[in-house]
Amino acid sequence: MRPLRAGLLGLGMMGRHHARILSGLEGVELVAVADPSGDVHGVAGGRPVESDVQSLLTHGLDYCVVAVPAVHHEEVGLALAAAGVHTMIEKPLALDSGTARRLSAAFGAAGLVGAVGYVERYNPALQQARKRVAAGELGELYQVVTRRQGPFPTRISNVGVVKDLGTHDIDLTAWVTQQSFVSVAARTAYRSGREAEDLVAVVAQLSEGTITNHLVNWLSPFKERVTVLTGSKGAFIADTLTADLSFYANGRVEQESWDQIANFRGVTEGDVVRYAIAKPEPLQVEHEQFRDALLGKDADIVTMDQGLATVRVTEAVLESAHTGQTVDATLG
Incomplete structure (x- = not known):
């Protein structure tokens, strides 16, 4: 062939x-x-x-x-x-x-x-997280939090941080959770003298009720790429700079009285595991x-239909930041 x-x-x-x-x-x-x-x-x-x-x-x-x-x-x-x-x-x-x-x-x-x-999406830490979420290792998925920040890259000239860096978080969140974005509320800032935004904070809801939060900027002197997935059994932390994935398990709480049990509805810290995973180059x-x-x-x-859905979410993010309102993020 x-x-x-x-x-x-x-x-x-x-x-x-x-x-x-x-x-x-x-x-x-x-x-x-x-x-x-x-x-x-x-x-x-x-x-x-x-x-x-x-x-x-x-x-x-x-x-x-x-x-x-x-x-x-x-x-x-x-x-x-x-x-x-x-x-x-x-x-x-x-x-x-x-x-x-x-x-x-x-x-x-x-x-x-x-x-x-x-x-x-092809980072080894996120690839592993996706498989483990699908296998039910987190139980019910409650929340996804991403932080993507660092200095301004001089290669960027025609878009702001939402349509450049922020689209990574939108795509990986929808893919890891296998849920679509339903609504978003966002705020942006313009601190570096450019016409386009250089900071955004987003709160969103996904199609199965999972809540997400995305912090993205070009204003930090250090580089950070972190995704935290929290569920009923614990949390995954994926660091895509080092391609490391860690699991923080919910601990077992021993209570001595019924009154204490009745008043306690949270979790405690359990075992922590950093997985040994293969790390091929994502590209x-x-x-x-x-x-x-x-x-x-x-x-x-990443299909073009998925790429289209991501673009729609970025539009909703920018509309929300402009109007101060929560915006429908679904495709019309």
Whole structure:
């Protein structure tokens, strides 16, 4: 069986990492890359360097990875769909739900595999948390809390922290819990002199009643990437910087009198376990899953419909911050 012929559009900070993975991905041949600024990071490896999507399409692609600014996603995505090329588009799928819906519809109508590049979903700690939640190890899931903060990345120019960093937390929360967002209430701040928001605090409710809280900013001098899942049997803490997953079990409370039992309704601290887990590179796993989806194998990809749902939640977050009201986050 011949290798899948892949192309890469966008050779910036994220695109160079995609080039590295694609260059060594089993069953795949990276045949050409494209960027209007050229190969600024020197990642082409002797392959043709084109300037735009139409030139890239002349290389007979089976699929393409798109790592250009989100403002260009609709133009290049629709061109790739029209050409019959399976595509993974870096997050967010689009800057608004109307554009995201058109992209998802175009790939669906063409019978193509379309995906969104949410690499955080493939972090080993979250992969393990997802399996263990599904297996009932937390019991009933009460709450998801995420903290994603750090200094401002100079690569960001056209979106705020909600549609950049915040979309990771929306996607991973919906995926780990297998629930959709129902409503959100949010507040934002503008502290760094940019037009777009650089801090957001979100409280949301999911489709099965789980409550979530997301704190995201570009204002902290330290980097933090933490997800806490609390359920009836204890809590998982996933640190995606170190790819560590820990479990804090509820303790057994010994009571001496009926009055004490009647008054106590909380939990105590039990055993703590840090799991020994394999730690493959998340971007490598993301590419392997997309490749397998193209080959018709079982694969866990972020579909464009899921990407669309995430964009809708970001719109609800920003609407809530603007109006001061709780906003419906479901797709209309």
